[in-house]
Amino acid sequence: MPVVHTPESEYAKEMRKWEAHHTQYGPPGRPFVFSEYPLRMYKATRQSTGDRTFEAQTANNEHERRNLESRGFVVGGQQAALDALEGVEREHAELAANREWKIRHGRVGEAAVKEVRAAEEEAGARHLPDLPIAPKRRGRPKKTETPTAA
Structure with missing residues (x-):
């Protein structure tokens, strides 16, 4: 069997203190505070x-x-x-x-x-927004010695 609490009862007054929204006990007793997190x-x-x-x-x-x-x-x-x-x-x-x-x-x-x-x-089938850039070599190329015939 359900229990009915009238808004004027001590129980309803105490419950309103803890609520931030309108409930069966009446208007809220504490203001709603928005919290972005989590x-x-x-x-x-x-x-x-x-x-x-x-x-x-x-x-x-x-x-x-x-x-x-x-x-x-x-x-x-x-x-x-x-x-x-x-x-x-x-x-x-x-x-x-x-x-x-x-x-x-x-x-x-x-x-x-x-x-x-x-x-x-x-x-494959995926679009490429950009392509990998090949590294550029800086400076003069290395000298390669060619063997000479004696």
């Missing part, structure tokens, strides 16, 4: 099969939040993570399209085209 952050990734997966982490302070944001996590739930993933994929596709346009219109040398095609083949 904060749930999400990251969406695309698998090689094309499926999307989600990863979730909790940030307990500003330092952890910045750390997670640097690794691609966003605030706002799974939909925000999907939007961020689609934005990154769109940017990579635009960069790849611009690179292809430069190749087709002769803005890139033949050696560079070979490097681009090799990097694209290695990456």
Whole structure:
């Protein structure tokens, strides 16, 4: 059998002291205080099969939040993570399209085209936002001694 407490009872008055929202005991007795942390952050990734997966982490302070944001996590739930993933994929596709346009219109040398095609083949179906830069050798080339016939 349920117990009914009227708002004027001592029990209801005590319960209101601990509540921050309106309840069955009446209006709140303590003010609601917003706390930003702990904060749930999400990251969406695309698998090689094309499926999307989600990863979730909790940030307990500003330092952890910045750390997670640097690794691609966003605030706002799974939909925000999907939007961020689609934005990154769109940017990579635009960069790849611009690179292809430069190749087709002769803005890139033949050696560079070979490097681009090799990097694209290695990456597979994934868009490459940029290509690895080959280190340049500085200075004069090393002398090679050629044996002389005696």
